[in-house]
Amino acid sequence: MWNLRDKCAIAGIGYTKYSKSSGVTVLELATEACRNACDDAGIALDEVDGIISYNFGDSVPSMSVATALGLRNPQYVVEFASGGNAANLITLTATAVIDAGLARNVLCFRAMNGRSGFRLGGGRELAAHGVTQFTAPYGWITYPQAMAMWCRRHMIKYGTTKEQLGSIAITVREHALDNERAMVRKPLSMDDYMTARGIVDPFGLYDICLESDGACAALVTSAERAKDMRKPPVYIMGGAYGGGPNQGEDLFDAIRWPDLAENFTKYIADDLWRSAGVGPRDVDVAEIYDCFTYSIVMALEGLGFCKPGEGGAFAASGAIKRSGELPTNTHGGLLSEAYIHGFNHVIEAVEQLRGESGERQIPDAHIALTTAGAMTCGSAMVLRN
Amino acid sequence: MTVAKPRPVVDHLSAPFWAGCRDDRLLLQTCTQCGTPRFPPGPQCPKCGGETAKWIAASGRARVYSWIVVRHPIPAEIYAGDVPYVVALVELEEGVRMPTNIVDCAPEAVAAGMPLEVCFRDGGDGIRLPQFRPVSSR
Numbered sequence: 001m002w003n004l005r006d007k008c009a010i011a012g013i014g015y016t017k018y019s020k021s022s023g024v025t026v027l028e029l030a031t032e033a034c035r036n037a038c039d040d041a042g043i044a045l046d047e048v049d050g051i052i053s054y055n056f057g058d059s060v061p062s063m064s065v066a067t068a069l070g071l072r073n074p075q076y077v078v079e080f081a082s083g084g085n086a087a088n089l090i091t092l093t094a095t096a097v098i099d100a101g102l103a104r105n106v107l108c109f110r111a112m113n114g115r116s117g118f119r120l121g122g123g124r125e126l127a128a129h130g131v132t133q134f135t136a137p138y139g140w141i142t143y144p145q146a147m148a149m150w151c152r153r154h155m156i157k158y159g160t161t162k163e164q165l166g167s168i169a170i171t172v173r174e175h176a177l178d179n180e181r182a183m184v185r186k187p188l189s190m191d192d193y194m195t196a197r198g199i200v201d202p203f204g205l206y207d208i209c210l211e212s213d214g215a216c217a218a219l220v221t222s223a224e225r226a227k228d229m230r231k232p233p234v235y236i237m238g239g240a241y242g243g244g245p246n247q248g249e250d251l252f253d254a255i256r257w258p259d260l261a262e263n264f265t266k267y268i269a270d271d272l273w274r275s276a277g278v279g280p281r282d283v284d285v286a287e288i289y290d291c292f293t294y295s296i297v298m299a300l301e302g303l304g305f306c307k308p309g310e311g312g313a314f315a316a317s318g319a320i321k322r323s324g325e326l327p328t329n330t331h332g333g334l335l336s337e338a339y340i341h342g343f344n345h346v347i348e349a350v351e352q353l354r355g356e357s358g359e360r361q362i363p364d365a366h367i368a369l370t371t372a373g374a375m376t377c378g379s380a381m382v383l384r385n
Numbered sequence: 386m387t388v389a390k391p392r393p394v395v396d397h398l399s400a401p402f403w404a405g406c407r408d409d410r411l412l413l414q415t416c417t418q419c420g421t422p423r424f425p426p427g428p429q430c431p432k433c434g435g436e437t438a439k440w441i442a443a444s445g446r447a448r449v450y451s452w453i454v455v456r457h458p459i460p461a462e463i464y465a466g467d468v469p470y471v472v473a474l475v476e477l478e479e480g481v482r483m484p485t486n487i488v489d490c491a492p493e494a495v496a497a498g499m500p501l502e503v504c505f506r507d508g509g510d511g512i513r514l515p516q517f518r519p520v521s522s523r
Contacts, residue, residue: 122459133393134425137508138486138516140472141391142459149474153451156497201454201492246431255425255474255482260451 001271002239008095009226009233010383012041012219013350018183018338021116022213027060030111031068033215037107041219042230045069048219050076050103052093054086054341058118059111076103083251084289085241085264085373087342088381092239094220104221110343111215119211131249143291144208146252147374148200151294153260155202157309160297162202164312166193168293169206169335171321176332178359183210184336207293209334216343218350234350237367237384238276240268243377257376261309263295264378265302265371272303276382280304283382284365285352286326287345290333295374296320303369303380327362342372346381353385388462392510398426401440406513409505412440413479424481445503447475447517450482454492471495475517489518 014036016022016029030053038045048071051062059079066074076097080086087110094106114120121142128136140146154160169188176182188206196205226233243264246256254260273279280303288299297311305326306314314320320328331337331348338344349368351357371380395403405412413422418435422443429436452473458464471487473495487495488504501517508514 127394128391129394129396131425132391133395133399135484136391137393137512137514138472138484139390139455139464139467139470140453140484145453145455145459145472148453149451149472152453156451198454198456200456249425255484260474 002092002275004095004099005237005275005277006235007223008098008220009223009235010091010218010346010350011221011226011229011233012037012039012043012231013347014038014040014217015344015347016215018181018212018214018340018344020183020213022113026111026113026117027064027068029113029213029215030060030065030109033111033217034065034069034107034109037217037219040231043105043219046072048105048107049073050094050097050106051109052076052078052090052106053109053111054080054082054090055110055112056083056120057081058114058120065109076106083373084291084342085251085378087289087346087372088239088370088379089241089372091218091220091236091346091381092241092379095236095239098220098222105225106220107217108220109215109217110341112341113213114339115211115213117213121208121211131253131255134255135252143252144203145200146254147292147294148203150254150260150263150375151202151292154294154297157261158312160312162194163190164316165207165293166190167316168296168320169193171315172290172329172333173336175322175330175360176336179331179337182332182337183212184332203292206335209291210336210339212338212340214338214340216340216347218346232354232385234353235384236381237278238272238382239380240272240275241379242268242271247376251375254376262302263298263375264373265299265380268378268380269303272380272382278367278382282367283326283369284367285330285349285362286328286369287330287333287349287371288328288369289342289345289371289374289378290329290335291374293335296328298374299371303371322360322362330357330360330362345370345372349383353383388460389509390463392508392512398428402426403512405440406505406515407511409513411443411445411503411515413443413477413481414438415441422479422481424483444478446478447483447501447503449487449495449497449499449501450474450476451497452487452495473517475501486516487518488516
């Protein structure tokens with residue numbers, strides 16, 4: 001179990017504009033977000049000695065960003081070959097790196113031209129190697145197609161409905177309306193949702209996240225150093241990364257996963273809450289990885305906000321609205337703000353805890369949850385101000 | 386331009402499986418030590434650690450565990466003529482799950498737990514692809 005409660009903090013955040021076509025290279029996006037995170041923290045680039053990122057071969061190496069920024073003393077500069085499951089993993093790794101003395105001030109980032117460049121939703125390589133030889137030849141290729149299979153299982157097992165999924169899409173969209181960063185700020189009605197074009201049953205257009213160009217970054221440092229920086233520290237209270245047995249060969253492979261009606265969150269929940277010393281009832285604001293509406297259902301259940309099978313009804317009850325008991329994806333999430341592979345959730349959580357969220361601010365937000373990933377493995381953090 | 390559908394890249398682990406398919410036989414890698422079948426094939430038994438395995442003919446009977454109906458083709462140049470099509474995870478009688486297509490069945494008629502039987506279709510390049518159809522459709 002991760003055991004560095006409150007020993008590290010996010011001292012700065014940075015991001016670029018989120019768009020369909022950045023018109024610049026991924027290196028420029030990454031550099032801009034990282035520089036902004038340093039400016040936000042008020043730390044000189046010379047003091048940054050670590051960079052950690054993650055990508056699917058669609059971004060730039062951390063090393064290239066260290067070089068572009070002109071870091072004079074880069075120490076721990078690495079990247080994970082990983083998807084959205086790593087959005088919190090890299091931040092937790094930064095805490096371990098700092099605790100071990102491998103680096104002192106670590107930038108974590110995700111940068112991508114996810115719409116104008118490599119489109120993750122466009123499907124994987126069509127040469128069917130490894131486990132893919134048993135999936136791709138059947139026309140089972142894209143992530144929406146993968147997750148729809150999980151969602152159907154939840155519907156079979158628990159009777160979860162399209163309307164319940166629709167309430168999630170609509171709620172998250174409502175939150176985006178008050179977010180100047182959000183790529184989509186047009187109200188969504190249940191009629192819009194139900195009559196949208198079918199993509200892969202049971203998913204229609206609005207069950208599926210956006211595709212975006214953009215970058216996000218956070219500067220992680222020790223709690224002590226963070227106190228002397230420009231912005232109030234956001235402490236990392238708790239964290240976990242992992243999943244259950246039979247995670248498969250890659251993110252797509254759930255052939256052997258025990259139950260497609262539950263994801264990694266069920267398996268990391270105990271460690272997450274124990275590491276943080278708080279429980280689901282203590283969370284003031286939740287930024288849950290929403291590559292699809294359905295992934296929110298599994299996280300609500302897996303992390304104990306409601307019972308197994310009740311995630312759809314919980315969301316449809318209004319509980320995840322800004323006025324509800326668990327304000328969720330207050331920025332609009334991956335569904336309506338942008339798809340920066342889950343790192344934009346960390347940005348939003350930090351802003352909420354600093355009271356910087358303007359019209360979408362949750363009053364008296366002290367504890368925030370962020371999750372990353374939707375399938376057989378993933379990460380989560382509990383943050384506090 | 387016609388773009389080919391993805392074809393299995395047969396490897397050392399999967400070769401017996403695809404060889405069986407060429408003879409319209411669905412073979413499952415099975416641990417010689419504890420008798421547990423596994424799919425996809427792997428280098429050792431995840432249950433008992435047994436390092437030897439044999440290939441045993443499955444009954445070909447299965448039930449629907451979950452399914453999707455693909456309506457938006459990706460890539461369009463390959464699948465535009467196929468949509469809507471059904472991809473399913475089916476549970477074989479032997480206890481393993483397998484991705485497949487459900488054929489000879491309207492997408493609307495697919496249901497959880499529906500009994501299926503294997504059939505083999507041309508997958509290109511000499512590959513025979515195991516698919517499943519409703520038991521009653523013969």
